[in-house]
Every structure is written in C-alpha cells, then in structure tokens.
Amino acid sequence: MLSPRTALLFAVVFYLFCTPAFARRYPCDNLLVRKEWRNMHSAEQAEYVRAVKCLQAQPTVKPAYPAAITRFDEFQAHYMKQADSVHNLGQFLPWHRHYLRTYENALRTECAYKGASPYWDWSLDADSNHSISASPVFHPITGFGGDGVPGTYTPTSDNSDDDALAPSAIRGCVSTGPFANYTLNLGIGQHASSHCLTRGIADGAKKYLTSSVVASAMQSEDFAAFRTEIEGEAGTADYNMADGGRIAVGGEMRSDYSAPGDPLFYLHHANIDRIWWNWQQLDPATRFFSISGPATKTEPVHEVGVDYVLYMGSLGLSVPIRDVLDLWSKPNCYSYA
Numbered sequence: 639m640l641s642p643r644t645a646l647l648f649a650v651v652f653y654l655f656c657t658p659a660f661a662r663r664y665p666c667d668n669l670l671v672r673k674e675w676r677n678m679h680s681a682e683q684a685e686y687v688r689a690v691k692c693l694q695a696q697p698t699v700k701p702a703y704p705a706a707i708t709r710f711d712e713f714q715a716h717y718m719k720q721a722d723s724v725h726n727l728g729q730f731l732p733w734h735r736h737y738l739r740t741y742e743n744a745l746r747t748e749c750a751y752k753g754a755s756p757y758w759d760w761s762l763d764a765d766s767n768h769s770i771s772a773s774p775v776f777h778p779i780t781g782f783g784g785d786g787v788p789g790t791y792t793p794t795s796d797n798s799d800d801d802a803l804a805p806s807a808i809r810g811c812v813s814t815g816p817f818a819n820y821t822l823n824l825g826i827g828q829h830a831s832s833h834c835l836t837r838g839i840a841d842g843a844k845k846y847l848t849s850s851v852v853a854s855a856m857q858s859e860d861f862a863a864f865r866t867e868i869e870g871e872a873g874t875a876d877y878n879m880a881d882g883g884r885i886a887v888g889g890e891m892r893s894d895y896s897a898p899g900d901p902l903f904y905l906h907h908a909n910i911d912r913i914w915w916n917w918q919q920l921d922p923a924t925r926f927f928s929i930s931g932p933a934t935k936t937e938p939v940h941e942v943g944v945d946y947v948l949y950m951g952s953l954g955l956s957v958p959i960r961d962v963l964d965l966w967s968k969p970n971c972y973s974y975a
Contacts, residue, residue, distance in 0.1 A: 662966060662967045663964070663967050663968075664967045664968035665967060665968075666966055666967065666971035668971065669966065669973045670742075670753075670972040670973075671975050672756060672912070672972055672973070672974050672975065673756055673974075673975045674756065674758070674762075674975070675758055675774055676762075676774040676775075677975070678756060680780055682753060683756075683780050686751065686755075687816045688751075689745040689746075689749040689750070689751035690710070690745070691816065691817075692745075692748075693709050693713075693744060693745060693748065693749055694708050694820060696709035697709065698711065698712045699712060699952045700952035701716075702715040702716050702718065702719040702951060703824055705824055705830035706823060707823050708823075709744065711823050711824055712953065713737075713741055713744070714822075714825070714896060714898040714899050716737075716950070716952070716953050717895070718824065718825075718828060718896055719951075720733075720949065721894050725869070725894060726869065726935070727931060727932055727933060727934070727942065728865070728929060728930055728931025728932055728933055728941070728942030728946075729929075729933060729942050729946055729948065729959065730865060730880075731865060731868065731911070731914050732948060732959045732962050732963065734907050734910065735962050736948040736957060737907075737948075737953075738755060738904060738907050738911060739962070739970060740950050740953050741755070741904055741953075742754065742972075744953070744954070754972055755905075755972075757905055757908035757909040757912050757974065758773070758883075758902065758908070759909055759912075760847040760883055760906070760909065761847055761848055761852050763844070763847075764846075764847035764849075765849050769839075769841050770840075770844055770886050771784060771839045771841075776815075777815075778814035779815075781815060782817060782900075783812045783814045783815020783817055783835075784814045784837075784839075785837050785839045785888075786808065786809035786810035786811055786812055786837040786838055786889050787809070787810040787811055787812075788809055790810035790811040790813070790834070791809075791833065791834060793808065793826070794831050806838065807840075807885075807888050807889070807892040808836045808837075808888065808889050808892070809836065809837060809838030809839075810836060810837075810838075812835045812836065812837050812889075817901060820834070822834070822835060822890065822899045824896055824899060825890055825896025826892075826899075827895055827896060828896070835889070835900060836889030836890050837887055837890070838892070839886065839887065840886055840888050841886075842885075843877070843881075843886035844882075844886070846878060846879060846882025846885070847883065851879060852879070852913060854867060855867035855868060855879070855917070856916065860928065860930070861925070861928040861929060861931075862930050862931060864917055867879070868880055868914070869881075879913070880910060883906035883909070884897055884906065887900060887902055887906070891903055891906070915965055915973075915974060918963075926964045927960075928963075929942055929943065929946075929959055929963070930942065933946055942959070944958060944960035944963070945958050945959070946958060946959045947959075955969070957969065
C-alpha cells in the first residue's frame with residue numbers, strides 16, 4: 639500500500655502531466671530530489687558537507703568583490719552586490735530559486751557532488767518545545783555546527799550593516815562542526831574582513847517559522863499576497879519567514895548582504911523555495927506563470943514580469959523568470975521530498 643505522501647506525489651504528477659490545460663515547456667529527463675536534512679542518510683550528509691568544503695577551497699572565476707578568494711566567496715560576493723535589487727521586490731522568490739540552483743550546479747559540476755541541495759524545514763523545530771539549537775542542522779557531527787561562543791568575535795568599526803553587527807545578533811564564533819575553523823573573507827555586512835563563521839541562535843525567531851505561519855501563507859490567493867507572507871514589503875513592521883530563518887541562526891545570517899557566508903543559508907532558502915513550489919502546485923495552470931510586484935525601488939518603478947532576467951554574473955547562466963517558474967522543466971529539473 640502506498641504511503642499518504644507517496645500517493646499524493648503520484649496524484650500531483652498525474653495532474654501536472656495529464657491535465658490538458660498545462661503543458662511543460664522543456665520537460666526534464668530526470669529530477670534531482672531535495673531532501674530535508676534530518677531525512678538524509680549520514681553518508682549523504684557527509685558528502686554534501688564535503689562538497690561545500692570543496693567549493694570553499696576552489697579559486698574564484700571573476701568575483702564581484704576583489705576580497706573574494708574562493709568560489710564559495712564568489713557566491714557570497716555576488717549576493718552582496720545584488721541584495722538591494724532582489725529583496726522586497728517581485729523577483730525575490732525567482733531570483734533566490736535560480737541563485738540556489740546555480741549554487742547546487744556548482745557543487746555538482748565543480749566538486750563532483752552527485753546529490754541535490756538539502757533543505758531545512760525549520761517549522762519542525764519551531765513547533766517543538768525544544769530550543770531551535772537542538773535542530774539536527776546544528777549537530778556538531780552530522781550537522782553544520784552549533785551556536786557562536788560569546789566573546790570570541792569582535793565587530794569591525796565599519797557599521798555598514800548595523801542590525802547584523804549588533805552583539806546580541808552575532809554572539810560569537812562557531813566552535814563545533816565542519817566549519818568551526820573556516821575563515822570568511824567577506825562580511826559581516828557590506829564590507830570585507832577576514833573573520834570566523836559567527837552565529838547567535840535566537841529562539842525568539844521561532845514564532846515566524848511555525849507550521850501555522852506556513853499554513854497561512856499557503857492560503858494566499860495570488861502571488862503578491864504569497865510573497866508578502868514570505869518576505870513582507872519594504873517597511874513591514876514585523877518579521878516574516880525569510881527574516882525568521884536568518885534571525886534564528888544569527889551571526890552572518892543576520893545580514894541582508896553577507897548571509898550566504900553561512901552554509902546554512904542555502905538550506906534556509908531551499909525551504910522557502912519548497913514552500914513556494916508547494917503553493918504553486920495547488921493551482922499549476924495559473925501559478926506556474928504567475929509573477930508580480932515592483933522590479934525596482936526607485937522611480938520610475940517598473941512591474942516585474944516573466945522576461946525579467948535573473949542575473950548570476952560569473953556564477954553561472956542568467957535566465958528570464960519564465961525559465962524558473964516550473965521546477966519540472968529545464969533548466970531546473972528538481973523536486974522536493
């Protein structure tokens with residue numbers, strides 16, 4: 639007998655491929671399957687960490703910041719340059735989707751990784767009575783290491799990102815796990831400095847990450863409402879899921895600019911992408927082609943559309959939004975378990 643999850647997956651596949659109103663533009667031959675970190679075998683977890691560390695040792699191609707030394711830095715540098723043009727805007731979700739897919743592709747083509755990017759379903763931890771630090775992603779052996787140690791990090795004098803530089807948000811250097819001795823060359827914030835990987839785990843962020851918060855977003859009738867549930871709007875009074883995951887981890891992740899310096903950033907955004915994909919599948923004939931919102935923050939404000947190009951620079955291929963809206967079409971070719 640099929641499990642409920644497997645039965646649902648077959649039902650979705652039948653609907654998507656057999657409904658006359660929907661036809662894939664470039665159907666995939668094979669799909670990578672992204673798994674939740676705690677559902678991966680220990681060997682799969684170790685192999686993913688190996689690939690990330692490989693990228694952290696690879697030389698740059700053409701970084702957006704001269705201080706970037708490694709290929710991993712190069713992804714962080716590109717994000718720092720693009721952050722202001724992709725947050726609180728209509729392209730937020732598709733840009734991050736393609737950025738993450740480009741990162742995944744680098745792990746596979748440059749570091750011989752055979753798997754898919756994992757995701758961190760933080761709602762499982764937010765719904766529990768335990769500290770979010772008890773999440774498997776923070777395990778010192780089978781995860782990404784734990785919290786920062788107080789007093790081990792001294793902020794620079796450059797206050798270009800005041801929120802991220804607040805001592806309570808940073809706490810200190812990560813002392814456990816595979817990235818305990820890793821040196822970042824960019825951040826925290828918009829500047830360049832050599833420093834340890836920092837974290838400041840915050841249980842106060844759990845309220846932005848619960849299953850009820852996710853369920854509320856899934857009730858959104860259109861893309862504009864859904865995106866607002868995920869990342870809010872410029873000037874939104876409270877935090878949201880996109881903020882919540884970064885605040886929960888703290889340290890480098892608290893910065894809108896240098897957050898990809900923490901490898902957990904990619905698992906956080908994979909989960910956001912998964913939630914968007916789940917929402918899209920509720921009405922694929924409409925939502926696989928739905929995009930809206932401002933494309934710029936300054937006058938004249940333009941509306942984002944499917945022809946908006948998701949710029950990846952030296953990281954990889956830049957593509958229009960229309961190419962990333964359906965995960966089961968090329969060049970995406972992945973799904974979520």
